[in-house]
């Protein structure tokens with residue numbers, strides 16, 4: 528890129544920031560700095576979202592009520608702890624495009640994934656396979672393999688992998704259809720992460736559900752990278768279940784409580800197998816401690832334990848920020864940001880730098896997965912030493928996630944300049 532182009536890109540970043548109607552949301556977050564107090568280039572919201580400034584007030588409120596009320600806080604706290612998880616249901620259901628009765632915040636993601644597979648992975652002699660992406664998140668793969676083994680199925684036989692195309696690094700609809708055509712009759716469960724954590728690709732969820740269902744498979748989605756990033760419209764696409772964590776794009780703090788979706792058509796069924804605990808029992812009779820388990824006829828019927836309120840308080844704080852920003856506005860800004868990042872990357876000469884995330888708005892979220900030719904982790908370490916906070920995946924992928932709540936276009940510009948100078952220096 529010539530000097531004139533660099534200046535033009537910098538100007539364009541400035542203009543985009545000036546026109547950004549969400550720019551004031553950055554000031555609602557704590558922005559991390561290095562040991563000298565210099566700001567970091569934080570593009571890691573796909574791993575751990577930053578802390579909203581209102582989080583400490585929300586958590587502090589519960590600490591105060593606990594201090595002053597003890598056990599009475601269950602009913603007498605300003606936000607009573609007994610129904611605390613219910614305060615999150617409505618705003619969270621909007622974020623994933625669900626009805627409130629289809630959503631519950633509980634446990635952590637991998638736990639919820641297991642609970643959902645207990646209910647929606649019911650292998651038979653004829654139909655027992657599970658289909659996942661080849662680059663599924665390792666925890667998902669471990670969970671799936673352990674479920675297969677739990678049912679005495681050898682993962683070599685029971686685990687099917689949807690492979691990305693070698694050249695583009697992307698998953699194609701055609702290859703999905705081919706697998707369903709060939710194996711659909713023996714697939715019990717299709718479990719897909721959206722976006723895929725590695726290449727950042729978003730899928731046509733409706734297409735996945737329809738094709739899978741035609742052949743009789745159940746479909747679940749892992750939205751660890753989707754919740755707070757893209758709109759998955761879980762109810763309308765008719766997923767059987769979905770799970771997600773709240774600490775990535777949902778900014779609710781490390782290890783915070785996860786989300787779970789069960790489609791309306793399943794929530795009141797009593798014939799579904801499930802692992803149960805007292806918090807899934809009808810709230811009206813829970814404390815009479817009856818012997819017979821009667822599930823709450825909503826997604827809450829899958830709850831096991833009374834939830835950690837301090838963690839829920841952090842989620843409540845974050846959802847207020849999302850509600851104020853408005854999801855459509857966030858999504859629009861997110862698309863402009865990833866477009867701008869891709870445009871700047873395209874201008875780096877020599878095809879040194881490419882990306883394996885699809886270009887079209889419907890197939891990407893915040894994250895852009897960048898591939899640098901002949902690079903290794905040294906490059907990433909040089910970038911990190913210059914205050915970039917991003918994520919490296921072997922063998923040659925840097926994941927960058929500009930998030931619309933707290934990143935700026937100018938930061939994207941600065942990142943690409945940093946990358947360009949280091950690629951050429953290397």
Ligand SMILES: *Cc1c(COP(=O)(O)O)cnc(C)c1O
Pocket residue numbers: 635636637638664666667720724749751752772
């Ligand atoms: C982050 C992530 C997880 C993490 O699972 P936890 O149970 O929250 O530790 C699982 N799956 C995917 C796809 C992820 O991106």
